[in-house]
Amino acid sequence: MPRPECPPIAADVIAEIGDKIVLIERKNFPHGYAIPGGFVDFGETVEATAVREAREEISLDVEIREMLGVYSRPDRDPRGQTITVVYIARASGVPKGADDAKSAALYDPRNPPSPLAFDHAEILRDYVRFLDTGQRPSPWRKP
Amino acid sequence: MPRPECPPIAADVIAEIGDKIVLIERKNFPHGYAIPGGFVDFGETVEATAVREAREEISLDVEIREMLGVYSRPDRDPRGQTITVVYIARASGVPKGADDAKSAALYDPRNPPSPLAFDHAEILRDYVRFLDTGQRPSPWRKP
Numbered sequence: 030m031p032r033p034e035c036p037p038i039a040a041d042v043i044a045e046i047g048d049k050i051v052l053i054e055r056k057n058f059p060h061g062y063a064i065p066g067g068f069v070d071f072g073e074t075v076e077a078t079a080v081r082e083a084r085e086e087i088s089l090d091v092e093i094r095e096m097l098g099v100y101s102r103p104d105r106d107p108r109g110q111t112i113t114v115v116y117i118a119r120a121s122g123v124p125k126g127a128d129d130a131k132s133a134a135l136y137d138p139r140n141p142p143s144p145l146a147f148d149h150a151e152i153l154r155d156y157v158r159f160l161d162t163g164q165r166p167s168p169w170r171k172p
Numbered sequence: 173m174p175r176p177e178c179p180p181i182a183a184d185v186i187a188e189i190g191d192k193i194v195l196i197e198r199k200n201f202p203h204g205y206a207i208p209g210g211f212v213d214f215g216e217t218v219e220a221t222a223v224r225e226a227r228e229e230i231s232l233d234v235e236i237r238e239m240l241g242v243y244s245r246p247d248r249d250p251r252g253q254t255i256t257v258v259y260i261a262r263a264s265g266v267p268k269g270a271d272d273a274k275s276a277a278l279y280d281p282r283n284p285p286s287p288l289a290f291d292h293a294e295i296l297r298d299y300v301r302f303l304d305t306g307q308r309p310s311p312w313r314k315p
Contacts, residue, residue, distance in 0.1 A: 032252050033211040037178040068176040071253055074244040076312050096311035099239065099257050101217040109175050110214055114242050114257075116311060168239040168259060169219050 036101070036110040040078035041066030041149075043138075043156055044091050044120040050138045050156075051087050051120065052145075053130035059107050061146035064153075065130065066113060079116045087133040088125040091118035097156055098166040105148040115152055117159075179244070179253040183221035184209030184292075186281075186299055187234050187263040193281045193299075194230050194263065195288075196273035202250050204289035207296075208273065209256060222259045230276040231268040234261035240299055241309040248291040258295055260302075 041064045044051040052062045065086040069078045076093055083091040093116050101112040126133035136142055138160075141153050155166040184207045187194040195205045208229040212221045219236050226234040236259050244255040269276035279285055281303075284296050298309040 033180045034214075035178075035180040035182075035212045036214055037176045038181045038255055039178075069178045069244070069255065071177075071179055072246050074246070074313060075242055075255060076244075093312040096242065096308075099218055099242065101212070101219075103215050103217070112181055112212065112218060165239075169236045170217060 036112050037068055038075065039066050039068045039111055039113040040075045040082060041113050041115045041152070042079040042083050042091060042093070043097070043115065043117045044083055044087060044089060044124070045117065046120050046124075046135060048137075049135035051089065051124045051133055052136050052142065053086055053126055054132045055146055056129055056131045059146045061144040062142045062149070063146040064115070064149050065133070067129065075114045076116060079114075079118065083118065083120065085128045086126065086130045088127055089120045089122050091120045093118045095159075097152070097159060098168075100148055100152060102148065102170065117156065179255050180211055181218065182209050182211045182254055182256040183218045183225060184256050184258045184295070185222040185226050185234060185236070186240070186258065186260045187226055187230060187232060187267070188260065189263050189267075189278060191280075192278035194232065194267045194276055195279050195285065196229055196269055197275045198289055199272055199274045202289045204287040205285045205292070206289040207258070207292050208276070210272065218257045219259060222257075222261065226261065226263065228271045229269065229273045231270055232263045232265050234263045236261045238302075240295070240302060241311075243291055243295060245291065245313065260299065
């Protein structure tokens with residue numbers, strides 16, 4: 030049976046170490062700082078993608094603790110529409126950039142570096158609000 | 173830039189009318205009862221897919237109120253891996269099956285009809301637990 034063609038789907042992971050989070054500096058377009066993540070492979074769950082990408086891009090084993098939200102505005106990725114599921118995870122150790130990441134380091138999510146790629150500034154604002162209030166982003170966004 | 177090939181992504185919508193929900197009887201394989209839903213088109217958000225599919229399959233306008241979870245186990249769809257984002261929405265009016273739905277009717281989510289297609293029995297159990305406790309399904313499932 031032919032499968033439908035849909036926008037590609039990715040997982041991003043906000044990896045927490047203490048009260049800091051790991052961000053990468055991207056090696057490829059679009060440049061800037063970003064939450065680590067990548068595309069879902071056939072045969073893996075979305076949450077397994079998040080764990081795999083943390084291993085590949087920031088060289089850390091992470092334990093997923095929450096799903097923050099799904100972000101799918103058609104213009105959020107300048108390479109073409111990409112849907113992403115954003116997870117929050119605990120990590121330990123020292124992040125080391127690899128693969129798509131030129132570097133990886135710890136940042137204060139309330140004072141992130143600039144520029145942030147994609148819609149990651151919005152995602153980090155949603156993350157901080159979730160930390161402060163327990164409230165997830167609204168499931169409905171204006172199309 | 174060539175886009176990656178990923179498992180197709182869908183949105184499903186648990187449409188609530190009072191304390192009942194709308195389920196469809198599927199016209200196509202896999203047969204059985206199901207939560208209405210369908211694949212995400214390029215250019216639309218995942219939540220807009222949920223609203224569009226409710227209109228197409230059960231002939232109702234819905235208002236999304238929550239996102240329940242993301243389900244992506246590779247074997248959850250016998251047609252091939254499909255990732256789905258499940259929303260909870262309020263609806264009113266009288267459901268009428270169309271498109272992929274042979275029929276649509278109201279059911280008690282605590283006593284759903286059988287057989288349910290895909291992993292929709294698991295999703296409805298998660299939904300009832302969310303109603304009762306406010307707890308969403310764990311974001312981490314064994315791969």
